[in-house]
Amino acid sequence: MNKLVVFGSNGLLGQSIVERFKNRYDLYAASRGAENKSSLADERYTSVDMSNRAGMKDFLDRHRPDIIVNAAAYTDVDGCEKDPEGCWASNVRAVENIIDSCVGFEPVLVQVSTDYVFDGHEGNYTEKDEPRPSGNYARSKLAAEKIVEQCPFQHIIARTQVLYGYGKDLKHNFATWVISRLSSAKNIRVVTDQTGNPTYVDDLSESIYRLLERREYGLFHVSGSETVSRYDFALKIADVFGFDAGLIEQITSDQLQQLAPRPMNSSFVIDKLVNRIDWEPGDVPSGLQRLKIRLVDSHG
Numbered sequence: 480m481n482k483l484v485v486f487g488s489n490g491l492l493g494q495s496i497v498e499r500f501k502n503r504y505d506l507y508a509a510s511r512g513a514e515n516k517s518s519l520a521d522e523r524y525t526s527v528d529m530s531n532r533a534g535m536k537d538f539l540d541r542h543r544p545d546i547i548v549n550a551a552a553y554t555d556v557d558g559c560e561k562d563p564e565g566c567w568a569s570n571v572r573a574v575e576n577i578i579d580s581c582v583g584f585e586p587v588l589v590q591v592s593t594d595y596v597f598d599g600h601e602g603n604y605t606e607k608d609e610p611r612p613s614g615n616y617a618r619s620k621l622a623a624e625k626i627v628e629q630c631p632f633q634h635i636i637a638r639t640q641v642l643y644g645y646g647k648d649l650k651h652n653f654a655t656w657v658i659s660r661l662s663s664a665k666n667i668r669v670v671t672d673q674t675g676n677p678t679y680v681d682d683l684s685e686s687i688y689r690l691l692e693r694r695e696y697g698l699f700h701v702s703g704s705e706t707v708s709r710y711d712f713a714l715k716i717a718d719v720f721g722f723d724a725g726l727i728e729q730i731t732s733d734q735l736q737q738l739a740p741r742p743m744n745s746s747f748v749i750d751k752l753v754n755r756i757d758w759e760p761g762d763v764p765s766g767l768q769r770l771k772i773r774l775v776d777s778h779g
C-alpha cells in the first residue's frame with residue numbers, strides 16, 4: 480500500500496482528502512493545529528508548522544511517503560494583505576520546505592492552487608492561459624506553482640476555486656455562510672459581478688484521487704462544471720435548501736471594499752481534467768444536494 484502524507488488535514492479540503500484516501504492509502508496527516516480535526520486516527524496525526532524547516536525535515540524524514548498532497552495554505556485572502564510575511568511563510572516557504580526535505584526519496588507531489596492566479600478579465604481560463612496575479616495571496620500561490628513546476632519530482636498542480644462543503648470546526652465557506660444566514664432568516668448582500676465555478680470539495684478530492692491513480696501529472700484546472708455569479712450561487716442555495724430568496728440583496732463588488740483584489744470572472748475550462756480522468760465534477764445543484772445530505776447527517 481502506498482504511503483501518503485496530507486498537509487492541511489484540518490482544513491476543508493484536507494478533511495475531504497482524508498475521507499477519500501484513507502481506505503486506499505497508508506495515510507498520515509499533518510496540520511498546524513495541536514488537535515486532529517479529520518476522521519483519521521489521532522496516532523496518524525502530527526502537528527507541523529510547515530514554515531519551520533527543521534520540523535518539516537524531521538516529519539518527512541520519519542515518514543518518507545510515496546505521495547504528498549499539500550492542501551495547506553494561508554487562505555484568508557484579505558489577511559494575506561495585512562500579513563504578507565505569514566502569507567509567504569505558509570504558501571511559499573512551506574512548499575520549498577517540503578521539496579528540500581525529500582532527500583533520499585522521491586514522492587509524487589500534489590500542490591493545490593487557485594483561480595486567483597488570473598486577473599479575471601476574460602474568464603473561461605485554460606491551463607495554457609497566462610497567469611496575471613494581483614494581491615499577496617495570488618502572487619504567493621503562483622510562486623508556489625513555479626517552485627513545484629521546477630522540482631525534481633513528478634507532480635500535479637490542481638488549480639481550484641470557490642470551494643464549498645462541510646467539515647469539522649471550520650470557518651465558513653460561501654455556501655455554509657449563506658446557509659447559516661438564510662436558515663435564521665437573516666438578510667445577506669451578495670455580489671452579482673463576481674463569477675466562477677463553485678467546486679464541491681469532495682469533487683476536488685475525487686479528481687485528485689483519479690489523477691493520482693492514473694498517474695496523470697502536470698497542471699490541471701479542477702472546478703465544478705457550472706459557471707455562476709455569487710448572487711446566482713446564493714439563489715441556488717436558497718432553492719435547494721428551501722430558504723426565502725427574498726432575503727438575498729444584490730450588490731456589486733465596489734460596495735464591499737474588499738482589501739485584496741478579486742478576479743471578476745475566473746471561470747475555468749476543465750476539459751483537460753475530464754478527458755484525463757474520464758469523470759466530471761458536478762454542477763451546482765448536484766454539489767448542494769450532497770452538501771445538504773452531509774449537513775443532515777452531521778447535525779441530525
Ligand SMILES: NC(=O)c1ccc[n+]([C@@H]2O[C@H](COP(=O)([O-])OP(=O)(O)OC[C@H]3O[C@@H](n4cnc5c(N)ncnc54)[C@H](OP(=O)(O)O)[C@@H]3O)[C@@H](O)[C@H]2O)c1
Pocket residue numbers: 486487488489490491492493509510511512513527528529530549550551552553554555568569573591592593594620639640641642643649
Ligand atoms: N477555499 C477556497 O475557496 C479555495 C479556492 C481556490 C483555491 N483554494 C486552495 O485550496 C487549498 C485548500 O483550501 P481550504 O479552503 O481547504 O483551506 P482551509 O480550510 O483554510 O485549510 C487550510 C489548512 O492549512 C493549514 N495551514 C495553514 N498554514 C499552515 C502551516 N504553516 N503549517 C501547517 N498547516 C498550515 C491550516 O491548518 P490548521 O487549521 O491546523 O491551522 C488549515 O487547516 C489551498 O491550497 C487553497 O489555496 C481554496
